[in-house]
Amino acid sequence: MPKDKGHTSASLIIPSESSTTTSYVYSRRALIQKFRTTEILRAAHHFGGPSLRRFVLLGSAVSVLNSFEDLPRQGRPYTEKDWNPFTVARNGTVPGYNVSNTRAEAAAWQFMEKAKPGFDLTGINPDIITGPMIHPIHGPKSINETKHFAIASFNDGTHKRIEGVTFLFYHFVDVRDVARSHVDALKNPAAANQHVLLIAGLISPQLVVNTIRQNFPSLKDRVPEGNPSQVLPSDVHPTGWDTRISLDILAKGSRDGRQEYIELEKSIIDAVNMILPIGILG
Secondary structure, three states: OOOEOOEOOOOEEOOOOOOOOOOOOHHHHHHHHHHHHHHHHHHHHHHOHHHOOEEEEEOOHHHOOOOOOOOOOOOOOEOOOOOOOOOOOOOOOOOHHHHHHHHHHHHHHHHHHHHOOOOEEEEEEEOEEEOOOOOOOOOHHHOOHHHHHHOHHHOOOOOOOOOOOOOOOOEEEEHHHHHHHHHHHHHOHHHOOEEEEEOOEEOOHHHHHHHHHHHOHHHOOOOOOOOOOOOOOOOOOOOOEOOHHHHHHHHHHOOOOOOOOOOHHHHHHHHHHHHHHHOOOO
16 A cells, blocks of 8 residues: 555555354344445555555355255255345344355445456455464463364363254365465466355264364263264255365465365364363363
């Protein structure tokens, strides 16, 4: 940004994402997130000048999946062209996180279309983010909500049994892959004005406990066994993802021309290894 009125020059922008939470009412959070995103874009457009080339927006896969139909029945695989069809007029409520991210990213693309700024936009959309945390962990409350419900909750006594435990979503990506995709997207020509999905594979409560019990024998007494051969709850049929376009974009930005994700087992093991030494799990 131009060196004027306290602003320093920049050619690339990555605004930080709001934390994942399921505790907000949709209308309030959606408005806040939408306003926040468009204001950052307006500021970038106003102050960016000719040096600003790209704006990378971290959103979520919830901007794409259908919050009402994702789990009861398996539908057509989601692609980069899909959008979560939620509207305020629909009956019922869904977590504010879903709505806020959908509204925020949609507002970002609308801004780009109307304002036609000198920079381009890349949207990064991960599903459940797993893996180790970058921030210091001092106790249970310092574990962010995603890592707790997806991993730590199966070790800390939250769940005594697997039966009846469900996730809001059933696909994951490791946090290190999310970070790498941001770095790659900054200077990857193929990522210009693209909606990039980050989906590494399936995750479920049973897959998580299977991994922990197999790799951490000392935690077996704390981690429920469930039914190791039944990966998904009987009434859950998550819709899959067709991310071939995103994989091609990401491959073009990588050094070796390939896009390979960290597998679920390594992601869970590394997360548990980070938490174990401070005594939260054992």
